[in-house]
Amino acid sequence: MKILVCIKQVPDMESKFKVDDSGTWYDRADLAWRMNEYDEYAVEQAVQLKEQVGDSDLTVLCIGGDQVKETMKKALAMGCDRGAHILDDEVSTKEPYQIASIIAEYAQDKSFDLIFTGMQSQDRGSGQVGILVAEFLGLPSVSTIVDFVYEDGKIDVKRELEGGVKACVGLSAPALLTCQLGLNTPRYPTLPNIMKAKKKELLSIPVEDLLKVEARQETARVYFPEKKGGGLVLEGEVDQLADQLIQILKEKTGVFA
Structure with a gap:
């Protein structure tokens, strides 16, 4: 079985963010980096x-500058066999459609039997890339899965819907699945596996060799939400509370004027 898992390197969400000089993304200076949680x-x-199937080959793919190799090494230490690094120092300027096309x-x-991605990235949060990859490849896909069972090419998953509802979906490989919180508990790489990861293949490919489509959308502006005023306790x-509330509504909205 051939498996592909796609990951992204994102800033630690506890970092102190600043908007960059272009005004369209965050400033990358002085940030701590990690693997996207959903990935x-x-x-x-x-x-x-x-591990279940046995005779399998697992590739981890990541797009970005040389810096992302450190995050890819964690995936290799977790059990991936090889890394495909798509070298792109300007990945943040590309929109989800382009990322998916790459x-x-x-x-x-490469005839992958299954492709796994995170539900979304923690920085952009579009939730589009995995599903768009499936569309490009003509594969069936299921998003936001929280349970996974595989047997003889048949896949049974549960996906999370609004309100805590879970939907059961069955499909056959090849397919693409996007993964949600609650699917499993990611393992911590052991020291021996960290050492083994250093010897695994990690091939870099220039993004120019793979980017075949033009952008369909662009980021106009990135900004921090405006701070809202504090609440009022009556x-x-x-x-008396009713009279106070009516007076406030008159002043703020003119509804009862």
């Missing part, structure tokens, strides 16, 4: 499947 669930599920261009002739008897 950790994707890696863990891909490794579990590899991944699909890499994967199209005290007193019920009839």
Whole structure:
């Protein structure tokens, strides 16, 4: 079985963010970096499947500058067999459609049986890339999975819907799945596996070799939300509170004017 898992390097969400000089993304200086949280669930599920099936080959793919190799090494230490690094120092300027096309261009002739991605990235949060990859490749896909069972090419998953509802979906490989919180518990790489990861193949491919489409959308501006004023606590008897509330509504909205 051939498996592909796609990951992204993102800033630690506890970092102090600043908007960059272009005004369209965050300033990358002085940030701590990590694997996107949702991608950790994707890696863990891909490794579990590899261990279940046995005779499997698991590739981890990441797009970015040389810096992302450190995050890829964690995936290799978790159990991936090889790394495909798409070298792109300007990845933050590309929109989800382009990112998906790059991944699909890499994967199209490699006959992957299953592709795992995170549900979304923690920095951009579009939730589009995985599903777009499936569309480019003509594969069936299921998003936001929180349970996964594989047997003889048949896949049974549960996906999370609004309100805590779970939907059961069955499909056959080849397919693409995007992974959500609660699917599994990602393992911590052991020291021996960290050492082994240093010897695994990590091939860099220039993004120019894979990018075949033009952008369909662009980021106009990135900004921090405006701070809202504090709430107002009303005290007193019920009839007094009602009078106070009506007076406030008159002043703020003119509804009862």
